[in-house]
Amino acid sequence: MPSYFSLLFKQDFSDLKAAGNSWEKLSRKMHDAFDTHRTKVTGPLHANWEGDDAKNALRFLEDIETRVQIVQTEAMAITKVIDTTRHRMEQAQKDLRAVVNDAEAQHFRIDDDGNVRLPKQWEEPQPDESDETRHExxxxxxxxxxxxxxxxxxxDEALRASGEGQKALAELDGEILDHKNKQMAAESARDADKVMDQLGLKGPKVPDDPKAAAEWWKGLDADQQREYATLYPGRIGAADGLPSDVRDDANRLSMEQELNALQRGDAYAVPGNDDRLHNLQTLKAELDKRDGAPESKQLYLLNHDAGGDGKAVIAMGNPDTADNVAVQVPGTSTTMDSTGGQLTRIGKLQDAAENADSSASTSTVYWLGYDAPEAPLMEAANTDVAGPGRAEDGAQPLRDFTHGLRASHEGERANLTVMGHSYGSTTVGAAASGGEGLDADNIAVVGSPGMTVDRAGQLNTDNVYFGQAPDDGIGWAQGLSLGRGPTHPDWGGTRFETDTSGHSGYWDDGSQSLANQGRIIAGQQPEEYVPPGQHNG
Structure with missing residues (x-):
């Protein structure tokens, strides 16, 4: 039987490389299959099927999607194990051959078991050797x-690499044919994590700066990009500056994995399981409803956090390719339970912008990337609501997000509008006035209690718009603790006409309030507010 020395010295690793390529190809095909099944099969069915039979059928179809995701994840993990093991063994072989070549060049002799012998002339010491010869x-x-x-x-390194690779592969047992196992995705994710740890792989180091993150991603080859998005979906999905379609895929995979872990009550999940489970189920249900939407209405999950009240960043239409992009920051009491209503709002904003300019494409983004205050502002005993703390906490994440949109956008620079409602306008103000600002072309807010600044000119953009219904009770809060407030005569900016009522009517169908927001998103001037008793000359 050949020795390990001989086997390593002569080993051809081409079969191992081909195996890794095959597993990577399988993972890629499963990714495509999942996306097609979600958008072409279960997506349309969510919108059209009703009743108990429909629910049972959808559960079965979604179980198929889960199994496809497991294959995607574990096939990529197998690819990484094979490739890492191969690279380590190839390096060991390279080191071995270099040693042998050097030894043989010095006339040392090496047998088939890897034992080194002296050159022949030095094999037997001579009794009359001189001191010089003895030293040599x-x-x-x-x-x-x-x-x-x-x-x-x-x-030894080759044997260690082979053994660790074999042990890592043994962890990958997704059991996709076991129909009794309802939480397979959680097991799959944990197995992949364990395998990466066993191989000593810590995953990608994504730069914090969105522009640097975008350049880092572009510098990876396609195989590295697929590997990171599949094996480390949480990190990739949260990275501002990366392409929106990449983040969407990664975040959906991460969401499914955490959801499955929480459903099984696994230690893999963090404390606060009940709230996290509820938030993820709510988010998934809202995404599922719209999986079969037309291209302009397709949703991109750009970030999410199931902790606490929940956070979600969701784009309608691809912001990387749209001519106009609007980011809507919601206000007080917004939680994960608000997702459906907030998606309806950004859908209306998108329609209003495209009505204003049908030649341009528009993406609208629901950005709940901060912890919105819980109590209604009109009951302002809550210091979180009355103070700027929550807004200041959300300022840098919002800046990172908008700068990330700039970095990931394709082609000509998009017309970017950042919008805020209620306390969301406070967050927009804190973000725009601090740091490097939002790099926005327009800022437009409605129902603002104050934007942490005393003048529109402090928001680092020339185009600042605001709207406020005459009976919006938020007006009492302006000038108290959140800044002077947009309606102050010296604040500046452009007030646009609103014809809706109350604090939450700004998106009413057919309203001038909605149409004016659409014009701003489309890069047009809104109809300006005319005080009572005056008229346009």
Missing amino acids: RQTKEALLQDYQVAINRAV
Whole structure:
């Protein structure tokens, strides 16, 4: 039987490379299959099927999607194990061959078991050796020991790599044919994590700066991008500056994995399981409803956090390719339970913008990337509501997000509008006035209690718009603790006409309030507010 030395020295790793490529190809095909099944099969059915039979059928179809995701994740993990093991063994082989070549060049002899012997002329010591000859012999003997240690080290490293690779592969047992296992995705994710840990792989180091993150991503080859998005979906999905379709895929995979872990009550999940489970189920249900939507209405999950009240960042239409992009920041009491209503709002904003300019494409984004205050502002005993703290906490995440949109956008620069409602306008103000600002072309707010600044000119953009219904009770809060407030005569900016009532009517169908917001998103001037008793000349 050939020794490990001989096997390593002669090993051809082309079959191992081909195996890794095959598993990577399978993972890629499963990704495509999942996306097609979600958008072409279950998506349309969510919108059209009703009743108990429909629910049972959808559960079965979604179980198929879960199994496809497991294959996607574990096939990529297998790819990484094979490739990592191969690279380590190839390096060991390279080191071994280098040692052997050097030794043989010095006339040392190496047998098939990897044992090093002295050159023939030094094999037997002579009784009449001179001191010089004896010293040279000792030098040769010391060199022999060095060669032997290096050979043994290379063989040992190859054996260690092979053993660790074999152990890692043994962890990957998704059991996709076991129909009794309802929480397979959680197991799959944990298995992949365990495998990466066993191989000593810590995953990608994504730069914090969105522009740097975008450049980092572009510098990866396609295989690295697929590997990171599949094996580390949480990190990739949360990275501002990366392409929106990549973040969407990664976040949906991460969401499914955490959802499955929480459903099984696994230690893999963090404390607060009940709230997290509820938030993820709510988010998934709202996304599922719209999976079969037309391209302009397709949703992109750009970030999410199931903790606490929940956070979600969801785009309608791809912001990386749209001519106009609007980011809507919601206000007080917005939680994950608000997702459906907030998606309806950004849908109306998108329609209003495209009505204003049908030649341009528009993406609207619901950005709940901060912890919105819980109590209604009109009951302002709550210091979180009355103070700027929550807005200031959300300022940098909002800046990172808008700068990330700039970095990931394709082609000509988009017309970017950042919008805020109620306390969301306070967050917009804190973000726009601090740091490097929002890099927005327009800022437009409605029902603002104050934007943390005393003048529109402090928001780092020339185009600042605001609207406020005459009976919006938020007006009492302006000038108290959140800044002077847009309706103050010295605040500046452009007030646009609103014809809706109350604090939450600004998106009423057919209203001038909605149409004016659409014009701003489309890069047009809104109809300006005319005080009572005056008229346009």
